[in-house]
Amino acid sequence: MEKEEKYKLLTAQVKSLIQGETDTVSVMANISAAIHEEMGFFWTGFYVVKEKENGEGKELRLGPFQGSVACMHIPFGRGVCGTAWQRQKTIIVPDVEEFPGHIACSSLSRSEIVVPVFNESNEVVAVLDIDSRDLNTFDEIDKKWLEEIVKLLTK
Numbered sequence: 001m002e003k004e005e006k007y008k009l010l011t012a013q014v015k016s017l018i019q020g021e022t023d024t025v026s027v028m029a030n031i032s033a034a035i036h037e038e039m040g041f042f043w044t045g046f047y048v049v050k051e052k053e054n055g056e057g058k059e060l061r062l063g064p065f066q067g068s069v070a071c072m073h074i075p076f077g078r079g080v081c082g083t084a085w086q087r088q089k090t091i092i093v094p095d096v097e098e099f100p101g102h103i104a105c106s107s108l109s110r111s112e113i114v115v116p117v118f119n120e121s122n123e124v125v126a127v128l129d130i131d132s133r134d135l136n137t138f139d140e141i142d143k144k145w146l147e148e149i150v151k152l153l154t155k
Helices: 003-018 024-039 079-087 140-154
Strands: 043-051 058-066 073-075 091-093 111-118 124-132
Touching: 003 024, 003 140, 024 043, 024 058, 024 124, 024 140, 058 079, 058 124, 073 079, 079 091, 079 111, 079 124, 111 140, 124 140
Parallel strands: none
Antiparallel strands: 043 058, 043 124, 058 073, 091 111, 111 124
């Protein structure tokens, strides 16, 4: 099955799976599990914008995910996740070794896509982070469909 068709089916599955659910953590958990299982990525999960424990600003904090252990705190503007948050746009990284300031939670990650999650006020409240063991895994098809999937979090 082609990637576009897999994403169409996955998006329909996610819509059905989360319909009527209001708990954000539960929804994020099932979205990451569905994407991870259907697409076979190395790591799939969310980082959520939270106040720092010391009260000095905000950071991305590890949320629901599928895969190996991960970094728990990511500063604004750091790594691919923090940069996607800062720029408020999806970032596709064909080779993580070439991304300035890449945060290596796992040396097995080779390429990455990070999709911001916006609330109704158009503020970034989380990011969907997906890693692959292969170079050049992600493209405009992934971007298009993953952006559609994260929009389901605010409907």
